[in-house]
Amino acid sequence: MRAFSYEKPADPAAAAARAAEVEGAKFLAGGTNLLDLMKLEIETPLHVIDVNGLGLDEITETEEGGLRIGTLVTNTALSADARIRRDYPLLTRAIAAGATGQLRNKATTGGNLLQRTRCPYFYDTNQPCNKRVPGSGCAALSEGAFSRQLGVIGTSDACIATHPSDMAVAMRALDAVVETVTPTGMTREIPLEEFHLLPGDTPEQETALMPGELITHVRLPAPVGGVQEYHKVRDRASYAFALVSVALIRQADGSGRVALGGVAPKPWRSDAADAELPNGASAVMSVLLDGARPTEENAFKITLAERTLAAMLKES
Amino acid sequence: MEFTKPVESNLFDNAKVVGKPMQRIDGPLKVTGTAPYAYERNDAAPDALYGYPLGAGIGHGRITRMDAEAARNAPGVRAVVTTLEIDPLEKGMNNVARLFGGDEVQHYHQAVAVVVADTFEQARAASALIEVEYEEGAPADLDLDAAFERVQGTGEPDTLVGDVDAAFRDAAQVVDQMYHTPGESHTMMEPHSSTVDWSGGEDMTVWTSNQMINWNHQSIATTFGIDQERIRVESPYVGGGFGSKLWLRADAVLAALGSRAAGVPVKLALPRPMVMNNTTHRSATVQRIRLAAGTDGKLTGIWHEAAAYCLPGGRGENATAQTPVFYAGETRRVKNHVVDMPLPETADMRAPGEASGLMALEIAMDEMAEKLGMDPVQFRIVNDTQVNPSDPDIPFSDRHFVECLERGAEAFNWSQRNTSPGGQRDGDWLIGHGVAGAYRGALVMPSGARAILDGGKLIIETDMTDIGTGSYTILAQTAAETMGMDVADVEMRMANSAYPVSSGSGGQFGAPSSTSGVYAACMALREKIAGNLGLDEAEFNGGRVTGGDTDMALSEINEEVSAEDAIQWGDFQKGYAMGTFGAHFVEVGVHAYTGETRVRRMLAVCDAGRIINPITARSQVIGGMVMGVGAALSEDMALDTGRGFFANHDMANYEVAVHADIPEQEVIFLDTLDAVATPLKAKGVGELGLCGVAAAIANGVYNATGVRVRDYPLTMDKFIDRLPAV
Numbered sequence A: 001m002r003a004f005s006y007e008k009p010a011d012p013a014a015a016a017a018r019a020a021e022v023e024g025a026k027f028l029a030g031g032t033n034l035l036d037l038m039k040l041e042i043e044t045p046l047h048v049i050d051v052n053g054l055g056l057d058e059i060t061e062t063e064e065g066g067l068r069i070g071t072l073v074t075n076t077a078l079s080a081d082a083r084i085r086r087d088y089p090l091l092t093r094a095i096a097a098g099a100t101g102q103l104r105n106k107a108t109t110g111g112n113l114l115q116r117t118r119c120p121y122f123y124d125t126n127q128p129c130n131k132r133v134p135g136s137g138c139a140a141l142s143e144g145a146f147s148r149q150l151g152v153i154g155t156s157d158a159c160i161a162t163h164p165s166d167m168a169v170a171m172r173a174l175d176a177v178v179e180t181v182t183p184t185g186m187t188r189e190i191p192l193e194e195f196h197l198l199p200g201d202t203p204e205q206e207t208a209l210m211p212g213e214l215i216t217h218v219r220l221p222a223p224v225g226g227v228q229e230y231h232k233v234r235d236r237a238s239y240a241f242a243l244v245s246v247a248l249i250r251q252a253d254g255s256g257r258v259a260l261g262g263v264a265p266k267p268w269r270s271d272a273a274d275a276e277l278p279n280g281a282s283a284v285m286s287v288l289l290d291g292a293r294p295t296e297e298n299a300f301k302i303t304l305a306e307r308t309l310a311a312m313l314k315e316s
Numbered sequence B: 001m002e003f004t005k006p007v008e009s010n011l012f013d014n015a016k017v018v019g020k021p022m023q024r025i026d027g028p029l030k031v032t033g034t035a036p037y038a039y040e041r042n043d044a045a046p047d048a049l050y051g052y053p054l055g056a057g058i059g060h061g062r063i064t065r066m067d068a069e070a071a072r073n074a075p076g077v078r079a080v081v082t083t084l085e086i087d088p089l090e091k092g093m094n095n096v097a098r099l100f101g102g103d104e105v106q107h108y109h110q111a112v113a114v115v116v117a118d119t120f121e122q123a124r125a126a127s128a129l130i131e132v133e134y135e136e137g138a139p140a141d142l143d144l145d146a147a148f149e150r151v152q153g154t155g156e157p158d159t160l161v162g163d164v165d166a167a168f169r170d171a172a173q174v175v176d177q178m179y180h181t182p183g184e185s186h187t188m189m190e191p192h193s194s195t196v197d198w199s200g201g202e203d204m205t206v207w208t209s210n211q212m213i214n215w216n217h218q219s220i221a222t223t224f225g226i227d228q229e230r231i232r233v234e235s236p237y238v239g240g241g242f243g244s245k246l247w248l249r250a251d252a253v254l255a256a257l258g259s260r261a262a263g264v265p266v267k268l269a270l271p272r273p274m275v276m277n278n279t280t281h282r283s284a285t286v287q288r289i290r291l292a293a294g295t296d297g298k299l300t301g302i303w304h305e306a307a308a309y310c311l312p313g314g315r316g317e318n319a320t321a322q323t324p325v326f327y328a329g330e331t332r333r334v335k336n337h338v339v340d341m342p343l344p345e346t347a348d349m350r351a352p353g354e355a356s357g358l359m360a361l362e363i364a365m366d367e368m369a370e371k372l373g374m375d376p377v378q379f380r381i382v383n384d385t386q387v388n389p390s391d392p393d394i395p396f397s398d399r400h401f402v403e404c405l406e407r408g409a410e411a412f413n414w415s416q417r418n419t420s421p422g423g424q425r426d427g428d429w430l431i432g433h434g435v436a437g438a439y440r441g442a443l444v445m446p447s448g449a450r451a452i453l454d455g456g457k458l459i460i461e462t463d464m465t466d467i468g469t470g471s472y473t474i475l476a477q478t479a480a481e482t483m484g485m486d487v488a489d490v491e492m493r494m495a496n497s498a499y500p501v502s503s504g505s506g507g508q509f510g511a512p513s514s515t516s517g518v519y520a521a522c523m524a525l526r527e528k529i530a531g532n533l534g535l536d537e538a539e540f541n542g543g544r545v546t547g548g549d550t551d552m553a554l555s556e557i558n559e560e561v562s563a564e565d566a567i568q569w570g571d572f573q574k575g576y577a578m579g580t581f582g583a584h585f586v587e588v589g590v591h592a593y594t595g596e597t598r599v600r601r602m603l604a605v606c607d608a609g610r611i612i613n614p615i616t617a618r619s620q621v622i623g624g625m626v627m628g629v630g631a632a633l634s635e636d637m638a639l640d641t642g643r644g645f646f647a648n649h650d651m652a653n654y655e656v657a658v659h660a661d662i663p664e665q666e667v668i669f670l671d672t673l674d675a676v677a678t679p680l681k682a683k684g685v686g687e688l689g690l691c692g693v694a695a696a697i698a699n700g701v702y703n704a705t706g707v708r709v710r711d712y713p714l715t716m717d718k719f720i721d722r723l724p725a726v
């Protein structure tokens, strides 16, 4: 870990302003991802702006009938909230499927959206990685590499990493919107769909946030009802990132929404694929995973995603 | 004490302490966090500074330049030692790659520098400032399948009995399949750690985490070219080893070099990635197994050929270890090949050989049972043997494999299971049952101890280690039994090179050997006490010594009495095959859609001679079963064949079983005694619990799905396209 300076700003706008002003600044929320990465010198902030204590830790009801989640609401508090459990059970299920109780007690809403990939080469500073060191190459795409967990769609020749969050997959299915404050004190709204970027030639740019921009809230639109399920598939029963996860909202008429985790650099969903839901898992996946470019080691994720959805749709 | 013939009767026949369930005596220290582990020797080395290692960043090659200037100037740094500044160190016992010194890189994360600083954070940060330039070695062929193809059929068989070709030609049924087991990391909780005081560059004290004090002691002397007398090694608490701490590793070497350079004691723990790529691991294996059987279900031919990799001069996993002895059959051919590859070092891991071998052989047995239309339990029973089938003049000392199978089948309700693969379902889950046989050799080693009677207290000194297994407790039980004393009056002093040399902990020889050593020392003490009292015959019971006219409490003996002895194993044991046996039964669920596999029920039945303490023995067996679940379903050191290293080098990516993976576990110990094995008629059990577990799970997966998977771990990517369509 490199030496860094530290401050606790007075309010969200000040935090954003300072983050833009001080070179190499980073926000610290729960720290469960940032601190790990700092210890390994994958993240090397020169200045840490601790956003804990800025408020932003409440869940309030919106006029449109939805909920507004402060960025510092912990994963534990969010998943346990009675309104979330009643109206957005998908979110509770997805959060509870991630990490462990101790981690969820620290992990925050904004931090969870911004957690970085679990690509093993990203984690090993001896290896080339375009996401960690732009232009250094992608070890995961080289001959003989270990790519079983990595992405199959939305990836590029520069990077095939996935976004590891479970919570974000549910939020994508729920059409969540990220609210921010910019360094100039303006507020901004970014639909989750547009929040995470595809890697293209610049895998180091992961989100639509501008330098210094602070997430203040995540807003959920009015509840959409239906049966909401999250199936996370992994090799062991707990404490592992998803090989594939499927978030499903299914209405009585057979329509609904599907989002995938573990397959792409962002939660993966499309309207066209949702429209195929009445036609079954195979129809959904042939649209949703159209254009997939898996490696030899992770091609199984395509079959796995389809079969997982089939299980949730009780197809037999 | 020489163990020269099978035990007839001795004091353990009426044991009051040995064989009884007793909570481990070091338990309170551990659960209160006060057991001093190697990295936390604030009691012994309160001024120790922090060492942090740097590992090589390439698979193999040469270092052309190192620049540690920035690291030396970093805040808090007291010393930096780079590998280029040190002549290549000598290699200690079973070290294949050099632990430090010189410019050659033999494997990824081989240690290339150590930084000593005032705080851990400073040492770690400074290590990242060291610049290293490499010249990479020529690309290596790391394809073990291709290597197997090349070596298959070459070389003299390790075992060759009878006319194998004829047996296969005439067989009613033949199985001929390839099996794969992956590289495995020991993944014990406590990484390799040492605190070393070599501050004067003269005498050295090493507080370490090691299974074998004496080997470690010798290896340190060899490595640094100093006299063993000047080194003291202590390892009283070890947070797991599983074989990875049998040998001297880089933690102690770097801490020593750092201590000498900085002139202060230094402590150093290997970061987890270095546990995986710097230390040793169990090599992957490729195995071809051919079985021939007659219509009566008797095996007529067993042909097992395997390959594993290792660094030149090293040892790979010998997956054929059990094949010469486990099952009957008149003909057999067995050959293990070891292929040189520039990969991190391979060496022993819990049940080296049998663990990987049975993962394959016990699937093959299941396949043959099916071909014969026999129940797999019955098929194994039919092929039991009471003599070493490769050398029929040699009987097993004591073998109750059939009873293990029968008791297990009954307790598990085996007869009630569904026998048509894919035929039982519980919601989305396909349910299956599997069985596998377990075998692990019963080794013993010489082992010594000193017994001291002092004011009614008995002190036992031995360099035996307790790697979480319960040695403190069972040795105290053995001593108390032998001296006719209360366990509470026994003080165990262990794992210090100042004490008599023991067997150490490894190869499940620790418990049988070291209890015998303590027994020998206590018998010597009895003799001395009797002699001091002028008694020809003496009895030791209830804390008293009686004989002739004497009847006195041991606490009345004022002078300290001390005796030292060691157990030596007589040649007569060579006239027997000694092993431990077991049977594993499991119930698994395989998700019909996703192929996720979860174990639902586990039972192990063990035949391992006298069980010295059922509580600690059970812990060993259930721990082995947990490790078997990991081996079956998730553990896999992911080899990057282009870069020559294991890429998933942390505990997030190398997936051992977690709590949620482990169902109800049951263990049954058969009430057996092996008079050939040791004076206590006991054998080890710590490795038996792992042997065969993974195959039982694989067989359960087959029974659940009808899909046979021969490559471990059985992750869904290997069979999802073979699951029934949905």
Ligand SMILES: Cc1cc2nc3c(=O)[nH]c(=O)nc-3n(C[C@H](O)[C@H](O)[C@H](O)COP(=O)(O)OP(=O)(O)OC[C@H]3O[C@@H](n4cnc5c(N)ncnc54)[C@H](O)[C@@H]3O)c2cc1C
Binding pocket: A026, A027, A028, A029, A030, A031, A032, A033, A034, A035, A036, A051, A071, A097, A098, A099, A100, A103, A106, A107, A108, A109, A110, A111, A112, A113, A114, A115, A164, A165, A166, A167, A213, A214, A215, A216, A239, A240, A241, A242, B652
């Ligand atoms: C062992 C382990 C297992 C895990 N398993 C899972 C799993 O199975 N599923 C899963 O989904 N997750 C898993 N996680 C990840 C975990 O969910 C994240 O670490 C956590 O959600 C991050 O939240 P945090 O508040 O701690 O973020 P921090 O570490 O504090 O921050 C993460 C990033 O977000 C930035 N940031 C934080 N808040 C803001 C804000 N308000 N505005 C702008 N930027 C901000 C920080 O600067 C930093 O870059 C696991 C983590 C660990 C360590």
Ligand code: SF4
Binding pocket: A117, A119, A120, A121, A122, A128, A129, A130, A131, A132, A137, A138, A139, A140, A141, A150, A158, A159, A160, A161, A203
């Ligand atoms: S896949 Fe992305 S994160 Fe992984 S090594 Fe390549 S560039 Fe880095």
